[in-house]
Amino acid sequence: MFVGRESELDKLNKMYRSDRFEFAVLYGRRRVGKTMLIREFLKEKDGIYYMAIEGAKQENLTGLSNALLNRGNGSLGTAEFPDYEALLRYVDDLAKTGGRIVLAIDEYPYLAAAYPPISSMLQSHIDQCWKNSRLFLILCGSSMSFMEEQVLGYKSPLYGRRSAQFKIRPFTFWEAGEMLQGFANEERAALYGVTGGIPEYLSRIDLDMNVDDNIIQLFFDESGRLFEEPVNLMKQELREPMTYHSIVAAIAGGAGKLNEIATKTGLESSGCSNQLTSLISLGIVKKEVPITEPATSRRTLYRLSDSMYLFWYRFVRPNTSGIMRGVGGQVYETAVRPQLSDFMGSIFEEICRQYLYLPQIYAKLPFPAGEMGRWWGSNPKTKKQEEIDIMSVSAEKALFAECKWRSEKAGRAVIDTLIERGGLFAYSEKYYYIFSKSGFEKSAADYAKEKRNIKLVGFEEMCKV
16 A cells, blocks of 8 residues: 655656656665655556665676566566676667656665666766656665765765655654554554654554554564564664664663763763764764754754654663563563653654644744754753753744643643743744643633734644644
8 A cells, every 4th residue: 555655756757747867866764665655656657677685796787687678578587788888778778769768776775885886887878878868767775875975965976967856754643644544643643653654664553453452563572573673774784783772772761962872881982973973874863952053062962863763772672581581562561551651752742843844734833934943951040951842943033832742631831831931032022832632721721812922732633634
C-alpha cells in the first residue's frame, strides 16, 4: 500500500511531463520509503530500475547490465556490457531514440564506492549527450552524507546538473495516521512515537492488535522486527559501532551536553565530538542551541532526532537480557508501560511543531513564523533555569508555546507560567499557544477568551485537521 508522499510524487510527475532531460536526486535515512516512492513513480512508465549492492564493481556492472538489457520483459539474460563506459554509451543510444525513458539507480553510494569513476562518467554523458535528450535520471541513496557531499556538493562532478533534489523525511503524525486506521488518536500518537514515523516500521503494525501488543511484538520479542533494528542500522553505517551505541544510550538517558556525554561514556571530549558529528550526519542525533542564539552558540545540547532510537535505547537496550529470556511482555508491562506518558512528552512537542506548520494552520498564525525551536536559559529574577517548548521570532514579534501530554486538563497556571517566561524577552508583540492532550480547565478557557494573543489547542482538535 502506497501512502503519503503526494507532493514528492506530484513534483516527479511534473518533471516527467516536461519532456526534457531531468535529473532528480533522492536521499534520506534507511526505511523511510525512498524505494517505494520511486517504484510508485515508475508505474506505467518506460523505466529502468536498479538497486546497487554493497559489492565489487563487476557485480554492480552485471546487475545494471541486466536491468538495462532486460527492461520490460521480466527475464534475466546472461549478456552484459564489458565495462561501464560501454554501458553508458548504450544509455546514450536509448536517449537518442527520442522516447521518454527513466533510469533510476537506487543505493547509488554502493555503486560509487565500488567504482569511484562512475560520478565523473555520468557527468560526462550528461553534458555531452543526455542534457539534450528526454532521459529522466534518478539517483537515490540512504547515505545522507555521501549524497549531500558527493552528489549534491560543489566538489562533486555532478554538482549543478540536478534538476531537483528530494530529502525524504519520516512521516508526520498526520501522514502516519493514514497507516493507523482504527486506532484512537492517543494510540496513533504512541505508535507514531515508537516508530519515529518511519513508513516501513508503521507497515509492520497489526491493525487487529492493540497498541501494547503491537509494541511488545515489535520490540520486546526476540524475533520482533525492531528488536535489533538500531544495532543492525549502526553496523551498516558505522565502523566500530559499539562506541556509538554508548553515545546514543547516554543521550537517551538524559545527557545533553558534550561533557555530560563524554563523562557517561568514558570518552575524550574531542573524540566524542567527532562521533557525534557522524551521528548527526546519519540523522540519529541533532544539535540544538536556544532558538534566539546563533548556530555557533556554546550553549549546545544534543538530542536524538529519531524517536524510535529514543524508545529503543531508553527501554529495549537495558532490558535485552529479559527479552531474550522470553519475558519481554512482563518487562514491557512493569518497566515500560508506566513510563510511556513521560516518553511521549518530547513526541508531543514534535507533533505540535508539525501542527503549526500545517498549511491551513500556518496561514492563520499571527505572523509568518520562520524557524521554530526550543529555548532554554536562566531567569534573572528567580535564578532558575527555564525552558520554552516551542518559540519562533520574526522582527519584534514572538510566538511561545507550551505542550502538555498529561492526563489532567491544563489549568490557568500553565498559561501564567508561559506568560512569565515570555516576559524574559522584550518583543513588542507576544503570542501564546498552549497545547494539551486532555483539554483545558474552565478557568484557563475563560481567561484565554479574554485575550486575543492566547490560543488554547486540545489534542482532539489537532487531530481533526
